[in-house]
Amino acid sequence: MKFNALLRRTPEWMQTSGPHRDIVITSRIRLARNLEGELFPGWAKKEGRFEVLAKLLPHLNSLPEFQDAFIEDMGDLDQIKKQVLVEKHLISREQAAKSAGSAAIINPEQSISIMVNEEDHLRIQSIRSGLDLTQAFAVLDRLDTELSTRVTYAFDAQLGFLTACPTNLGTGMRASAMLHLPALVLSDSMNQVISAVQKIGLAVRGLYGEGTEALANLFQISNQHTLGENELDIIARLEKVIEQIINHERNARAKLLQDDPNRINDHLGRAYAILRHAHILESKEAFNHLSMLRMGSDTGLLPVELGKLLDTVLVEIQPAHLQIASQKKLTAPERDVMRAQMLREKLQQLPEPRLL
Amino acid sequence: MQMPVDLKPQQMRYIPPDTPFRHPSPSMQCDVCQQNPATVFLTQILKGELQKVNLCEACSKAKGVTDPTGFALAEMLWGLGTTDTSEVARERICPACKLSQSIFRKSGRLGCSMCYQTFRESINHLLKAMHKGVQHTGKTPAKWEPPAPAVAAPAPDPPVNRLHDLQLSLQLAVDGEQYEEAARLRDEIKREESS
Ligand SMILES: [Zn+2]
Ligand SMILES: [Zn+2]
Numbered sequence: 001m002k003f004n005a006l007l008r009r010t011p012e013w014m015q016t017s018g019p020h021r022d023i024v025i026t027s028r029i030r031l032a033r034n035l036e037g038e039l040f041p042g043w044a045k046k047e048g049r050f051e052v053l054a055k056l057l058p059h060l061n062s063l064p065e066f067q068d069a070f071i072e073d074m075g076d077l078d079q080i081k082k083q084v085l086v087e088k089h090l091i092s093r094e095q096a097a098k099s100a101g102s103a104a105i106i107n108p109e110q111s112i113s114i115m116v117n118e119e120d121h122l123r124i125q126s127i128r129s130g131l132d133l134t135q136a137f138a139v140l141d142r143l144d145t146e147l148s149t150r151v152t153y154a155f156d157a158q159l160g161f162l163t164a165c166p167t168n169l170g171t172g173m174r175a176s177a178m179l180h181l182p183a184l185v186l187s188d189s190m191n192q193v194i195s196a197v198q199k200i201g202l203a204v205r206g207l208y209g210e211g212t213e214a215l216a217n218l219f220q221i222s223n224q225h226t227l228g229e230n231e232l233d234i235i236a237r238l239e240k241v242i243e244q245i246i247n248h249e250r251n252a253r254a255k256l257l258q259d260d261p262n263r264i265n266d267h268l269g270r271a272y273a274i275l276r277h278a279h280i281l282e283s284k285e286a287f288n289h290l291s292m293l294r295m296g297s298d299t300g301l302l303p304v305e306l307g308k309l310l311d312t313v314l315v316e317i318q319p320a321h322l323q324i325a326s327q328k329k330l331t332a333p334e335r336d337v338m339r340a341q342m343l344r345e346k347l348q349q350l351p352e353p354r355l356l
Numbered sequence: 357m358q359m360p361v362d363l364k365p366q367q368m369r370y371i372p373p374d375t376p377f378r379h380p381s382p383s384m385q386c387d388v389c390q391q392n393p394a395t396v397f398l399t400q401i402l403k404g405e406l407q408k409v410n411l412c413e414a415c416s417k418a419k420g421v422t423d424p425t426g427f428a429l430a431e432m433l434w435g436l437g438t439t440d441t442s443e444v445a446r447e448r449i450c451p452a453c454k455l456s457q458s459i460f461r462k463s464g465r466l467g468c469s470m471c472y473q474t475f476r477e478s479i480n481h482l483l484k485a486m487h488k489g490v491q492h493t494g495k496t497p498a499k500w501e502p503p504a505p506a507v508a509a510p511a512p513d514p515p516v517n518r519l520h521d522l523q524l525s526l527q528l529a530v531d532g533e534q535y536e537e538a539a540r541l542r543d544e545i546k547r548e549e550s551s
Contacts (some may be wrong), residue, residue, distance in 0.1 A: 036469060039453050043467035119465070141495070148497035154469035155500050160492030162469040166479055167486055171494035201488065228489020 001070040001108055003081055007324065011088070011110035011127075014311050018130020022298040023246050025178040025218070025311065026127050028089070029136040031144055032163045032172035033122040034154040040164040041102070041117040049101035049117045056116055059150045060105050065143055069107050075100025080329070083320030089127065091115055112139065119164050120172075122147075131242055133175050133235045141231070160227060170227030175235050177242050178207075182217040182295045183252035184245075186263075190219075193245060201225055202241060216287035216314065221245070253299055261356035267292045268301060268353040276347050280333075281340040286317055293350075301354045313346055385451040386412035387539060390546070391474070392449045412449075450474040 013026050034040060038052050053073075060066060074082065074095065082096040091104045095118040102117040115123040124144060126136045154162040160170035168174070184190045194204045203224045206214045221242060223234045256264055271289035274281075294310045296302035315321060317339045323330050326338060386392045392412030448457040451474065455467030460475060472479060483490045526541040 034469060039468045040466060042463075042465050043453060043455055145495075145498050148499055152499060153497045155497050156469075156472060156492075157502055158491055159472060160494060161497075162472055164465045166464075166466070166482055169483070170487065170492045173494070225486070225488040227483065227487035227492060230494040 001068050001106075003070065003072070003077075006070045006106065006108070006110070007084065009108060009110070010312070013111065013127055013129040014308065016129045018128055018132040020243075020246050021130040022307070023180055023249055024131040024242065025180055026089075026129060027131055027133045027136050027177045028125060028127045028175070029133060029140050030123055030125040030174050031140055032120040032161065032168045032174075033124065033144070033147070034162055034164070035121050036152040036154045038121065040119075041121060042119060042164055046101055052121050053101055053103055053116050056121070056151065057103070059147060060114060060116075063143060063146065065107050065112050066105055069105050071105045072103060073100055074098045074102040074104070080320050080323050084324055087315055087318040087320055090125075092118060092123075094118055095123075112143065120168070131177055131239065131246070133177065133239055134232075137173075137175070137231060137235055168226050170225075171229075171231050171234065173226055173231050173234060174222055175238050176220050176222030177238070179219050179221060179242065179245060179249075180217060180291065180294060181219055181245070181249050182291050183256050184249050185214075185217045186256060186267075187252045189248070189252060190214075193248065194219075197221060197241060197245075200241065202238065215284060216291040218291075253295065257299060257356060264301075265353075265355055268296045271296075272350070272353055275343050276350065277344070278340045280336045281317075281343065282336055283317060283319070283339065286339055286343060287314070290314055290317075296353050301356070303351065306350065309346065313343065317342060386410060386415050388412070388415040388418075390543070391451065393451050393454055448474055 018024070018027065035052060035055070038044070039048050041049055041052070044052070057071075061069075061071070077085075079096075082091070085091040085104060085106075086093055086096050088110065090106050090110060090113045092115065095102055095104065095115050098118070102115070104113060104115055106113040111128065112124070112126050114125070124140055124147075126139045128136045128139075156162055161168075161172035163169055163172055181190060181193075184193055197204050201224050203220075203222050205220045205222070207216065207218045207220070221238070223238055225234075229237075271292035275286070275289050275293065290310055290313060293302060294307060297304055297306040297310070316325070319330075319335055322335050322338050322342070325342075330338060386394045387410050389412060392414060394410030395413050396411040396416040449455070450467055450471045452470035453467035455471055455474075457475060457478065460466060460471070460478075466472065466475070480490065526538055526545065
């Protein structure tokens, strides 16, 4: 599968509706694995990385999940294409910074992707709509077990899967969910939630992982510990916490709608007016208005179908996607113009929000 | 212990430290410190028999290998673990990938799976703060088999006696100039002492 074909195809998670889809955008699982007897990618020489890649590719290619997959070496992708994959959450920012000898393999549905020679030899990821970590893990578990019959993983009875960074030892598993929490932010409760979540050993991050801003009121919640607890226990604990956060968000939305209708009307009205009529839009401003429209759609003040359109738009207004769409390199001010234009077009048919 | 007097290194070969990594092989490890990768490979003819020693750069200097006439293989083997604790012991280096403890400290990343053996102690300290537990309880790879329990049969001798036996065996091996066996026993003694 070529890059353009991948780009044209809508990812499976955008077309389906998993549990709690109004608040949980996606669930993701990633497993870190390494081959026994090979240096970890960060310490290996170039030839060593190529050797590992050559060893792994035939096995990955023959997996049923990767029939007609997109397979590309980082050395063969330009900066913009790599960035597009980052914006789609299919590869990491760390991998995008790598060159030849590091490869990405993505299934056509864009539900499973593998990074070869990122920080570890293998980073296997699955992504699903809504809160569905158990199923996201089941998909990877099967694939991972199959792979482990073909290659020899670096594994230790005490430490579990051996990873380049000791923070990933044990299961090598990072489970995370992307939550849309506008009402908790608007009611100033988000900091409380974050500190409570961190206290029980979970991590909260922004849209693009570590150290990134919480754009569009989107937060990623994930496990921090990987050793000392098995995969299903980690997932069960995480899902329980996320379900509590979902309840808090639902309550906060209900409370806002009831106690402060003018504020909601104002936020929605501004978001609607600006996204439909602005000609210059920075991504941060666009993101935050889109977040308001999404909350409007989730609470019945805007059409429900808007939700899916917004998920698509949220990805498409990002810098690399804009540049690919316009087929040229754009300066930041040019992107802001283009972003506004795209949003005006996409939201042309949008009816005015119902007033509270 | 007597010193062999007719020692003369016949051949010395130096392999630069950036030799590309191959699969970890125990013979590549320094015979003296048991930590650093061996870069000096020495062959001596001792009373008509070939003796081989692999040394790291630091140990080869410490043992005076740079001055071949002043170097004695047997002395080196005997002197171990007793008085001579050379500088090299302080900076651990993974024998398989040559990552040093200081690089690990700086980057927080390991070089290969063997590093987890090399730096086990320092990593074990980290684990408690980093994770929920220190024992993996999740899935295991399909092909993986748990290592067989070390000695399942009769309980080993009390450690004191065993150490004593080993030391005696070493003495005998050295007297009989069985240096390979002596080196092996020396390693076992080291392990016994540290366990
Ligand atoms: Zn040495
Ligand atoms: Zn190593």
